[in-house]
Amino acid sequence: MFATSLPEEKLIEMYRKLWLARNHELLAEEWKLNGRIQGSVHLATGQEAVAVGACSALEVDDYIMGTHREHAQMIAKGVNIRRMAAEMLGKATGMNQGKAGHMLFSDKSVNALGGCGIVGGGAAVAVGYAMAFKVLGTRQVSLVFFGDGAFNTGAVHEAINFASVRKYPVIFLCENNRWGLTVMQHEQTVVEDLSDRARCYGIPGVTVNGNDVLAVYEAVKLAVDRAREGDGPSVIEAKTWRMRGLAAGYPMDWEPSEYHEEGRKQDPIRLFEEKLIARNILSEEMAKGIEEETRRVVEEAYEEASQAPYPDEAVFWENVFAAPIG
Amino acid sequence: MTMKKVTYRQAINEALFEEMERDPKVVLFGEDVGTYGGVFKVTDGLKKKFGNERVFDTPIAEAALMGAATGAAVAGLRPVVEIMFMDWIGIAMDQLVNQTSMIPYIWEGIKVPLVLRTQGGSGSKGSCQHTKSLEAWIYHVPGIVVAMPSTPYDAKGLLKSAIRNDNPVAFIEHKMLYPTEGEIPEGEYTVPLGRASVKREGKDVTVVALSKMVVESLKAAKELEDEGISVEVVDPVTIKPLDMDTIAESVKKTNRVVVVNEAFRTGAVASDLTAQIQERCFDDLDGPILRVTAPDVQVPYSPALEQFWLPGKDKIKQAVLECMKR
Numbered sequence A: 001m002f003a004t005s006l007p008e009e010k011l012i013e014m015y016r017k018l019w020l021a022r023n024h025e026l027l028a029e030e031w032k033l034n035g036r037i038q039g040s041v042h043l044a045t046g047q048e049a050v051a052v053g054a055c056s057a058l059e060v061d062d063y064i065m066g067t068h069r070e071h072a073q074m075i076a077k078g079v080n081i082r083r084m085a086a087e088m089l090g091k092a093t094g095m096n097q098g099k100a101g102h103m104l105f106s107d108k109s110v111n112a113l114g115g116c117g118i119v120g121g122g123a124a125v126a127v128g129y130a131m132a133f134k135v136l137g138t139r140q141v142s143l144v145f146f147g148d149g150a151f152n153t154g155a156v157h158e159a160i161n162f163a164s165v166r167k168y169p170v171i172f173l174c175e176n177n178r179w180g181l182t183v184m185q186h187e188q189t190v191v192e193d194l195s196d197r198a199r200c201y202g203i204p205g206v207t208v209n210g211n212d213v214l215a216v217y218e219a220v221k222l223a224v225d226r227a228r229e230g231d232g233p234s235v236i237e238a239k240t241w242r243m244r245g246l247a248a249g250y251p252m253d254w255e256p257s258e259y260h261e262e263g264r265k266q267d268p269i270r271l272f273e274e275k276l277i278a279r280n281i282l283s284e285e286m287a288k289g290i291e292e293e294t295r296r297v298v299e300e301a302y303e304e305a306s307q308a309p310y311p312d313e314a315v316f317w318e319n320v321f322a323a324p325i326g
Numbered sequence B: 001m002t003m004k005k006v007t008y009r010q011a012i013n014e015a016l017f018e019e020m021e022r023d024p025k026v027v028l029f030g031e032d033v034g035t036y037g038g039v040f041k042v043t044d045g046l047k048k049k050f051g052n053e054r055v056f057d058t059p060i061a062e063a064a065l066m067g068a069a070t071g072a073a074v075a076g077l078r079p080v081v082e083i084m085f086m087d088w089i090g091i092a093m094d095q096l097v098n099q100t101s102m103i104p105y106i107w108e109g110i111k112v113p114l115v116l117r118t119q120g121g122s123g124s125k126g127s128c129q130h131t132k133s134l135e136a137w138i139y140h141v142p143g144i145v146v147a148m149p150s151t152p153y154d155a156k157g158l159l160k161s162a163i164r165n166d167n168p169v170a171f172i173e174h175k176m177l178y179p180t181e182g183e184i185p186e187g188e189y190t191v192p193l194g195r196a197s198v199k200r201e202g203k204d205v206t207v208v209a210l211s212k213m214v215v216e217s218l219k220a221a222k223e224l225e226d227e228g229i230s231v232e233v234v235d236p237v238t239i240k241p242l243d244m245d246t247i248a249e250s251v252k253k254t255n256r257v258v259v260v261n262e263a264f265r266t267g268a269v270a271s272d273l274t275a276q277i278q279e280r281c282f283d284d285l286d287g288p289i290l291r292v293t294a295p296d297v298q299v300p301y302s303p304a305l306e307q308f309w310l311p312g313k314d315k316i317k318q319a320v321l322e323c324m325k326r
């Protein structure tokens, strides 16, 4: 485990990001339920370690492509939380001026490009990012998040094969919470460890505990190093736990209770916290402080966003064609 | 006939129940349609009643869904396949365009009796990937019946006809109509495919409206009545093949036409209806046929922006008034 030798500040930063993402999801859920956020809000509560582990192994220059469950992924990549909150509310001060909303937002300043509501639809785009990096010789990599459900789409398989034959620097990160929306993994595929599929494409594939932020970090770091050296793409499966229903407010009473019992034992924040405390990197007091500080940051971002103006009609007509014609 | 009040959602659900009961060859599959009963709960209870061989959840694989429905139809079943949101019909489109629609024409004696159920429409703050109305794409292709019911009555009766029909039928629902209520008979009835329905009689202007725009047009007509303008609202119900006789009869009476379609303006079904009406009714027209559509702009998330996109009652009223001036 080389990740355990990471500098303490980096480990604390990862811990803080886990809380930032968690507190974001808790607040977004509350705001959705009391009608202050509109539309379907897909929460990544419980899945934060996949996003934080993965993005901690990337540089700012590296691109990520997220999913419809993108909040934690984008927070992990370092998007500005105030502009993100404003986007969630459809405000003019949002990172996409309110045009994108909670499934599709992006932030070019940290190369978080971006959410994707078409399941499996982001994989080939990430291959394209990597194509550009290879052709331009930039040593950047791209990483695409996709779910276990998405891993059954043709689009994802085509993208992996394409990238492997062209040796593009891309990491395919399957965030396996064992759910599609309402259909569990075993009803969508007979394969247990989805990283086994990498073998079909002649590239490395590994399955890790997605609730263990350091395990995710290590797997992604190895894949990133490989990709930067010109050795092509990898597949990583991070098995995790969807703490909430398919989106905020959806009933959970019908979901199998074993799933959540198992999940609760694996809360990614608690797992990491225990490790850090055992190694004297974190005290319980510091932990509490970080939990509270990140909650305040999120609350302030949302309060500020709720005061911000909505975009006006001019914004609506902008960028229909984003470049001049003729 | 004893009538009862049901929602659009219940009406469709009843049609599915009754047709599956009547004909063991009817099967129903798609993403999340089984155990959970569909993300809009339209297929609620069907799996429980008819079992997992006839009603089932599938992997996320729209191309395979469409192709498999086609093959199953050729080989003797009557599949009802669901594409959850019309925004990703593109994934299924190749199968639909190059298999489903082609087979009956070139393979003499072979029929493809399937129903493709999907839903489109905006107003849900769904942003660009969960809001589009792409019926024009399917409408463009020969050999596919396209139905877009606007009321619970039409939805139930028409779906029953669609399932019994030996052609491929695209049955396009509107997400904002699911909770709307209307009267339907207690007992068995069907509504024929290819028959338009005059939803309101009037003498000054004919409004030809599709899907949810029928509801909006009726609201507009009611308000215009107070201003002394009598609007006839014609719902084609099936847009292909089109019941031109009913439309032409109305135009003969009013001499003025507005076509209303919630879709991107360029190449919308409204454009084609306009062309068909002027070809057939040119001598009866007192002025140009006007269209009310959405603009050629992506559907933005922000509630403040979505309103600029959405066609509805006010824009319809404006168009009718404009039409009266010409």
Ligand SMILES: Cc1ncc(C[n+]2csc(CCOP(=O)(O)OP(=O)(O)O)c2C)c(N)n1
Residues within 6 Å of the ligand: A067, A068, A069, A117, A118, A119, A120, A146, A147, A148, A149, A150, A151, A177, A178, A179, A180, A181, B031, B060, B062, B084, B088, B091
């Ligand atoms: C192409 C496509 N098909 C279906 C859907 C509807 N849908 C949204 S999320 C989802 C489940 C995705 O499962 P998974 O990839 O495992 O991601 P998770 O939701 O578990 O994060 C489905 C079927 C969609 N958005 N896009």
